[in-house]
Amino acid sequence: MKAADPIVEVHGLGRVFDVSSPWVSRLIDGEPRRTLTAVDGLDFAIERGETFGLVGESGAGKSTLARMVVGLLEPSQGQVMIDGVDLAQTRDRPTRRAVRRRIQMIFQDPFASLNPRWRVGDIIAEPVRVFRPRDGGAGRLGRRAIAARVDELLELVGLHSADAPKFPHEFSGGQRQRIAIARAIAAHPDFIVCDEPTSALDVSIQAQILNLMRDLQERLGLTYLLITHNLAVVRFMATRVGVMYLGRLVEIGETDALFARPRHPYTRMLLDAVPDLSMSGRARTPIGGEPPNPIDPPPGCPFHPRCPKAIAICKSERPLFGDNVACHLAGADEPGPAAE
Amino acid sequence: MSEIAAPRNSASESERTLIGRLKDNDLLASFLSSKVTVAAGIVTIILFLAALLAPWIAPTDPFNPATNYLSDSLDPPSFIAGGDPRFLLGTDDQGRDLMSAILYGLRVSLAIGFCSVALGALIGVSLGLIAGYAGGWADSVIMRIADVQLTFPAILIALLLDGVAHALLKPASRDESAFAVLVLSIGLSFWVQYARTVRASTMVEKNRDYVLAARLIGLSHGRILISHVLPNVMGPVMVIATINLALAIITEATLSFLGVGLPPTQPSLGTLIRIGQNYLFSGEWWIVTFPSLTLAALVLAVNLLGDWLRDALNPRLK
Amino acid sequence: MTGPLLSVRDLRVEFATRKGALTALDGVSFDIAPGEVLGVVGESGAGKSLTGLAVIGLLDAPGRIDGGEIRLDGERIDNLPPARMRLIRGRRIGIIFQDPLTSLNPLMRIGDQLTETILAHKPIGRRQARAQAIAWLSEVGIPSPENRVDGYPHEFSGGMRQRVVIALALCAEPQLVIADEPTTALDVSVQAQIISLLKNLTRRHGAAVMLITHDMGVIAETADRVAVMYAGRIAEIGEVHELIRNPMHPYTQGLMAAIPTLAVRARRLMQIPGAMPRLSAIPRGCAFAPRCPQAFERCAERPPLIAVGDRGAACWLYDRSPAATDIRN
Numbered sequence: 008m009k010a011a012d013p014i015v016e017v018h019g020l021g022r023v024f025d026v027s028s029p030w031v032s033r034l035i036d037g038e039p040r041r042t043l044t045a046v047d048g049l050d051f052a053i054e055r056g057e058t059f060g061l062v063g064e065s066g067a068g069k070s071t072l073a074r075m076v077v078g079l080l081e082p083s084q085g086q087v088m089i090d091g092v093d094l095a096q097t098r099d100r101p102t103r104r105a106v107r108r109r110i111q112m113i114f115q116d117p118f119a120s121l122n123p124r125w126r127v128g129d130i131i132a133e134p135v136r137v138f139r140p141r142d143g144g145a146g147r148l149g150r151r152a153i154a155a156r157v158d159e160l161l162e163l164v165g166l167h168s169a170d171a172p173k174f175p176h177e178f179s180g181g182q183r184q185r186i187a188i189a190r191a192i193a194a195h196p197d198f199i200v201c202d203e204p205t206s207a208l209d210v211s212i213q214a215q216i217l218n219l220m221r222d223l224q225e226r227l228g229l230t231y232l233l234i235t236h237n238l239a240v241v242r243f244m245a246t247r248v249g250v251m252y253l254g255r256l257v258e259i260g261e262t263d264a265l266f267a268r269p270r271h272p273y274t275r276m277l278l279d280a281v282p283d284l285s286m287s288g289r290a291r292t293p294i295g296g297e298p299p300n301p302i303d304p305p306p307g308c309p310f311h312p313r314c315p316k317a318i319a320i321c322k323s324e325r326p327l328f329g330d331n332v333a334c335h336l337a338g339a340d341e342p343g344p345a346a347e
Numbered sequence: 348m349s350e351i352a353a354p355r356n357s358a359s360e361s362e363r364t365l366i367g368r369l370k371d372n373d374l375l376a377s378f379l380s381s382k383v384t385v386a387a388g389i390v391t392i393i394l395f396l397a398a399l400l401a402p403w404i405a406p407t408d409p410f411n412p413a414t415n416y417l418s419d420s421l422d423p424p425s426f427i428a429g430g431d432p433r434f435l436l437g438t439d440d441q442g443r444d445l446m447s448a449i450l451y452g453l454r455v456s457l458a459i460g461f462c463s464v465a466l467g468a469l470i471g472v473s474l475g476l477i478a479g480y481a482g483g484w485a486d487s488v489i490m491r492i493a494d495v496q497l498t499f500p501a502i503l504i505a506l507l508l509d510g511v512a513h514a515l516l517k518p519a520s521r522d523e524s525a526f527a528v529l530v531l532s533i534g535l536s537f538w539v540q541y542a543r544t545v546r547a548s549t550m551v552e553k554n555r556d557y558v559l560a561a562r563l564i565g566l567s568h569g570r571i572l573i574s575h576v577l578p579n580v581m582g583p584v585m586v587i588a589t590i591n592l593a594l595a596i597i598t599e600a601t602l603s604f605l606g607v608g609l610p611p612t613q614p615s616l617g618t619l620i621r622i623g624q625n626y627l628f629s630g631e632w633w634i635v636t637f638p639s640l641t642l643a644a645l646v647l648a649v650n651l652l653g654d655w656l657r658d659a660l661n662p663r664l665k
Numbered sequence: 666m667t668g669p670l671l672s673v674r675d676l677r678v679e680f681a682t683r684k685g686a687l688t689a690l691d692g693v694s695f696d697i698a699p700g701e702v703l704g705v706v707g708e709s710g711a712g713k714s715l716t717g718l719a720v721i722g723l724l725d726a727p728g729r730i731d732g733g734e735i736r737l738d739g740e741r742i743d744n745l746p747p748a749r750m751r752l753i754r755g756r757r758i759g760i761i762f763q764d765p766l767t768s769l770n771p772l773m774r775i776g777d778q779l780t781e782t783i784l785a786h787k788p789i790g791r792r793q794a795r796a797q798a799i800a801w802l803s804e805v806g807i808p809s810p811e812n813r814v815d816g817y818p819h820e821f822s823g824g825m826r827q828r829v830v831i832a833l834a835l836c837a838e839p840q841l842v843i844a845d846e847p848t849t850a851l852d853v854s855v856q857a858q859i860i861s862l863l864k865n866l867t868r869r870h871g872a873a874v875m876l877i878t879h880d881m882g883v884i885a886e887t888a889d890r891v892a893v894m895y896a897g898r899i900a901e902i903g904e905v906h907e908l909i910r911n912p913m914h915p916y917t918q919g920l921m922a923a924i925p926t927l928a929v930r931a932r933r934l935m936q937i938p939g940a941m942p943r944l945s946a947i948p949r950g951c952a953f954a955p956r957c958p959q960a961f962e963r964c965a966e967r968p969p970l971i972a973v974g975d976r977g978a979a980c981w982l983y984d985r986s987p988a989a990t991d992i993r994n
Binding site: 064065179181209210211212213214215217218221236238239240242243262263266276277278279280281282284295297298 | 708709823824853855856858879880882923924925926930931933940941
């Protein structure tokens with residue numbers, strides 16, 4: 008379904024990496040240039056205020072997509088529009104700054120996303136200093152104002168103002184992720200990309216962080232793009248979900264509907280593969296095979312070698328993304344509910 | 348928001364006092380655990396202090412011709428028969444008190460050592476940062492230059508630069524600029540080590556998430572390099588600098604010994620050794636011996652400190 | 666069947682640091698019956714990996730076993746000289762570590778690694794060992810094993826490598842396999858395959874499994890019984906379905922409530938306030954008391970593992986008698 012009030016729109020987004028051997032070796036061995044298509048023609052939109060979950064396994068291209076959406080990586084094709092502005096095409100500095108201020112990112116590894124040599128207060132204050140956000144007047148924010156803002160942010164994420172002069176290594180993984188969140192919301196962004204924000208955390212800490220993220224979303228009116236491989240986390244956090252496989256979107260849908268009635272065979276099998284904590288004793292068919300190598304994808308539909316429902320056309324023709332699913336069998340074969 | 352409050356780490360609060368932090372400090376503990384290192388540390392501090400306070404503790408000023416008595420030249424040390432109690436370690440051929448000359452020489456040697464290390468580090472770290480961060484042709488060019496320079500021994504390069512400088516300068520200004528020329532030659536011959544280490548560390552750090560976070564808010568590359576990357580690559584630089592200090596002092600001594608370093612009117616330890624060498628076989632052994640012992644003690648102590656520092660920082664150098 | 670296969674009693678593991686000795690495992694006791702799968706679950710820092718390392722004798726200095734006993738089939742193995750322990754490792758206890766990349770020797774062919782292991786523990790000839798190696802590769806699901814047996818580890822994908830590691834662990838037909846986070850580094854779809862493979866193979870070859878993981882879902886699928894660890898101690902132990910449906914210890918209750926499920930979209934995840942204490946700051950008495958919503962005065966004293974039927978919980982809430990019953994299972 009088309010988003011009514013999109014804050015982010017992605018059109019035909021793609022990214023290709025050149026992974027050829029060095030020129031000399033290629034010459035000697037007679038090898039052709041090799042490319043890796045990490046993301047291949049993605050189209051989706053994210054509505055203001057929602058949490059869009061993106062799931063997929065390794066090689067799906069989620070991290071590459073995340074980096075393109077926030078402007079850290081240039082797309083090879085297509086465009087990313089943040090409220091109508093394409094960052095990659097805009098050269099005008101004030102516009103670029105205005106757009107950058109509205110996007111932020113939370114990274115997976117709480118031990119690597121904070122500069123170990125900087126004090127926590129400075130880490131959080133950096134976006135504030137760079138963007139000099141709405142302070143009413145035209146002047147720079149003074150030191151006291153910045154310190155006050157840092158204290159406010161620390162309290163907001165459940166830490167103390169006394170934590171500002173400390174270094175990151177004095178904190179646990181969960182606390183560092185809170186600091187990373189404080190930094191992300193410091194300059195009043197509208198849209199935050201969360202790249203596996205809790206994958207490195209223990210279950211009980213994960214619960215704290217996810218609850219915090221939800222609370223902040225309500226309080227500050229944030230929009231999230233949540234990237235994860237953990238389907239249960241997506242179930243809890245996301246309003247809509249997109250499923251990626253080998254750089255392509257295979258299905259999009261509202262969370263409840265997608266989990267209750269997955270339409271793409273890969274989605275169905277992904278849901279089936281998650282260990283069953285509720286032990287409903289449901290019959291499971293584990294997926295065979297492994298995610299293929301993105302340098303050398305299978306022809307036609309990339310999932311066909313592992314798909315139990317693959318037919319002849321799946322091996323030769325790539326299914327187009329239509330009606331929120333990319334499968335030759337969608338519509339023709341009406342799937343029943345796969346998981347209780 | 349107490350429900351989402353993060354757990355308090357009460358243990359870390361109590362470690363905030365200075366004494367507490369010193370007691371906890373792994374580096375300090377590692378330093379104190381080795382007697383050799385402590386001894387090296389003490390020797391280094393004594394020599395540094397001696398050099399620093401030379402103008403006040405030296406019995407005479409060896410560079411003031413007015414106080415040099417040629418009649419007192421070549422006097423043996425005071426504790427040997429024939430020695431003059433005024434001159435603890437004897438005098439040299441110019442009648443200079445050897446003790447004072449050594450103190451001032453130490454001062455000059457250390458000054459050149461520090462300055463050339465600083466210069467080498469400045470050039471090396473800057474080039475290393477650029478090569479590691481930018482990659483591509485900048486990296487290739489810098490590294491090829493480094494490779495070429497590494498094929499020559501550092502001392503030869505210093506000699507070459509020294510000679511070129513001497514050739515270019517007017518004879519009159521050679522003496523005054525000797526200090527600067529030495530610093531330049533030695534500094535330029537040692538930058539490669541810094542560049543390589545910093546380049547390697549930079550290549551690792553530039554892909555870390557905190558650098559991505561900085562790029563995300565639109566910081567310029569230069570700003571990211573200096574405020575984010577640099578503090579994280581400095582660790583190994585300190586180790587190299589310490590070991591390099593000893594090397595720089597030896598190099599200066601060698602150049603002075605060869606006669607292309609500091610002039611005899613402003614002798615460093617190396618110059619003194621050169622002068623003394625001429626008198627060695629005629630029996631005036633002290634002119635060579637005491638400066639050599641001082642030089643050896645300094646270099647050994649600094650080297651040992653460098654070794655300790657490298658091992659102590661090692662588990663952290665991940 | 667006589668007695669348990671593995672019996673751990675009051676295991677204490679200490680780390681010597683500059684500031685004194687830190688107790689990492691404090692009186693851990695459990696049994697594993699022959700052929701049973703015991704899950705050991707806990708968050709990071711709880712001591713589950715340490716328990717596995719202690720059992721198999723791979724504790725590195727400055728850690729050391731400071732007390733308690735470990736018995737394999739009745740014989741003590743915690744105080745054996747390294748040479749004897751090496752014989753037991755591999756022959757009677759197999760290991761599976763988390764990262765297949767580092768568990769396999771990158772310079773040795775897969776077939777050779779398998780063959781060497783088989784030869785080290787079985788009195789058969791080289792050709793027979795190689796045939797067995799190929800048979801094992803087939804059993805763990807490597808397609809066309811005769812062709813792949815001479816490949817190097819880097820030529821296999823992550824899931825395939827982990828299958829090889831499982832083959833390596835089982836090829837000497839051990840009585841017990843210790844698996845430390847065997848599926849954590851793998852993709853979701855591959856995890857399911859590996860879990861099912863591990864379960865089937867160990868059942869087929871009659872090996873017991875000590876499955877160490879932080880993932881409750883994996884435990885639910887694979888284990889017969891589960892021990893929940895917290896701050897170096899066992900908080901609760903019991904049959905897996907009962908424990909998950911009806912957790913007794915407040916920590917287990919909190920943990921289960923904090924896990925997001927696929928089934929329903931929760932309003933909010935239950936969270937346990939605070940965090941697991943660091944080794945240097947474990948409180949006196951019950952380690953969980955500061956975070957426990959049901960703590961009371963008795964909790965100032967450390968509770969033993971109290972028997973409730975054939976389950977156990979280290980919590981004073983279950984103390985029914987004036988003298989607390991101390992169970993050994």
